[in-house]
Amino acid sequence: MSEQDRPARPRVGVVGLGAMGLGMARSLRNAGYDVGVHDLRPEVASAFARDGGTAFGSPGDLAAAVDVLVGVVVSAAQVESVLFGSAGAADRLRPGAVFVMCSTVDPGWSAALDARLAEKGVLYLDAPISGGAARAAAGELTMMTSGSAAAYAVADPALEAMSSTVYRLGDQAGLGSKVKIVNQLLAGVHIAAAAEAMALGIKAGVPAEALYEVITHSAGTSWMFENRMPHVLAGDYTPLSAVDIFVKDLGLVLDSARPERFPLPLAATAHQMFLQASASGLGAEDDSAVIKIFPGVDLPEPEVV
Amino acid sequence: MSEQDRPARPRVGVVGLGAMGLGMARSLRNAGYDVGVHDLRPEVASAFARDGGTAFGSPGDLAAAVDVLVGVVVSAAQVESVLFGSAGAADRLRPGAVFVMCSTVDPGWSAALDARLAEKGVLYLDAPISGGAARAAAGELTMMTSGSAAAYAVADPALEAMSSTVYRLGDQAGLGSKVKIVNQLLAGVHIAAAAEAMALGIKAGVPAEALYEVITHSAGTSWMFENRMPHVLAGDYTPLSAVDIFVKDLGLVLDSARPERFPLPLAATAHQMFLQASASGLGAEDDSAVIKIFPGVDLPEPEVV
Incomplete structure (x- = not known):
């Protein structure tokens, strides 16, 4: 596509700098993004930011600064904490921003999360990942995604920077999961x-x-x-x-x-x-x-x- | 290896012209062998021989005419019948001939068969196959083999004609199985x-x-x-x-x-x-x-x- 048609590059944040999240944040940085990051271990976020990017002290503070928030935590319980815990992201994401949910979770829970975020005007992509830490660091993940066209329109450049293959499975959240x-x-x-x-x-x-x-x-x-x-x-x-x-x-x-x-x-x-x-x-x-x-x-x- | 070092081309027979055996017999024929064949359905053996090769009326008659007898039947019970049934092959194979056992069988039974044939001076290769009918017909099977160096020395040219890969797993019958x-x-x-x-x-x-x-x-x-x-x-x-x-x-x-x-x-x-x-x-x-x-x-x- 021409330069003109290309979606604007979104501001992107990554919550959760484990083996996968760290690799994904690095891939975004390698692609030229000024990545915002948060991790429960502040020293891990600071270490990342020393080579470029910005560390934030809470999911909420990071959420307020980005168009696309990528959650790379271990479980649905941790996603709940990132979004709805104290200093959580759900109330700080601007309307029209996208939460990209990369954890392996119950598909029914993921579909319900889409509805809960929609009440706040926040868009959602159900986007579990596959490929391991080495491929995450190389920007070569596989993402199994589903969600609305509006969510893809905002998040697509970030997905492409993190993945070699993005499967788009439909407009219903839960299909990816x-x-x-x-x-x-x-x-x-x-x-x-x-x-x-x-x-x-x-x-x-x-x-x-x-x-x-x-x-x-x-x-x-x-x-x-x-x-x-x-x-x-x-x-x-x-x-x-x-x-x-x-x-x-x-x-x-x-x-x-x-x-x-x-x-x-x-x-x-x-x-x-x-x-x-x-x-x-x-x-x-x-x-x-x-x-x-x-x-x-x-x-x-x-x-x- | 040079022409001189190459083992002499053995006379080869195939017992059992099902999907796999028929493909293997054809591969041998394509490689220039005058293949002897036997099947419980005489019309299947005759049909094969119309395009080259010789149909035999019993496993025993076929056994008497070959250096390498390849058994491609469904089960250990059928191998027993081929070798030790009425008009069976075991007593008709010449000393130093090789029986190549391609069925999927209990490894203990295969090792015991080696000993039973050795009593008659007949050599043995434990040689189950993998790959399906299409690869059998193309001479591209995988064979998982084990047996004595003496048995390989006789059978090797036939194995190579039927397979793209021959795994040689050791000298003990049963390892292939x-x-x-x-x-x-x-x-x-x-x-x-x-x-x-x-x-x-x-x-x-x-x-x-x-x-x-x-x-x-x-x-x-x-x-x-x-x-x-x-x-x-x-x-x-x-x-x-x-x-x-x-x-x-x-x-x-x-x-x-x-x-x-x-x-x-x-x-x-x-x-x-x-x-x-x-x-x-x-x-x-x-x-x-x-x-x-x-x-x-x-x-x-x-x-x-």
């Missing part, structure tokens, strides 16, 4: 299945490296098998994404389906496997550590340097 | 998980095509999701691989682990889903029809032309 729930179901089941399959093969006496080599070139492979099983081969369970994240996310998948009385046998089984891992003290380890719930398996040890 | 079992565990769980996830998303009101587009570009994807869910999108459950194949294969996965008292929670759950599909009368449909066990889901219908 529904697709994210489906993705998390598959992601969680595939990690647990990769662990179950590798444990079976190693227990049967097949070298772990040979298993990885054959499976990743066969019909049994998955994105998660290829991404997570190298951690098992290396014996390195440093958390890139922790077991307890899938305790939470598969719990959310199950909770979202129960009001509809919809059965999810594999998600329920995988959830129990992550719960067992967490109960065994593995909650803070990398999610691939779910393989440790299988007894008597001689897992690869880290190389001692 | 162990890896195949691990692959089938993942394949079965991934098909059932793809069905569960698509059913949840469609039930929640997300268009099926949008789900497919986003998931296949996200961390939730798998080889099976990408390969099987187009059947659901098209509403076409013509069996490329049937529900009852995974009733059998996941049953085999579970049976292989039970003597070791090894738990397989996801494989057991997926097996129940395929059993429920089969009990609902879907056993002969494509394995993606496992999605029909989820009630109240408005699945895509085939386009009426």
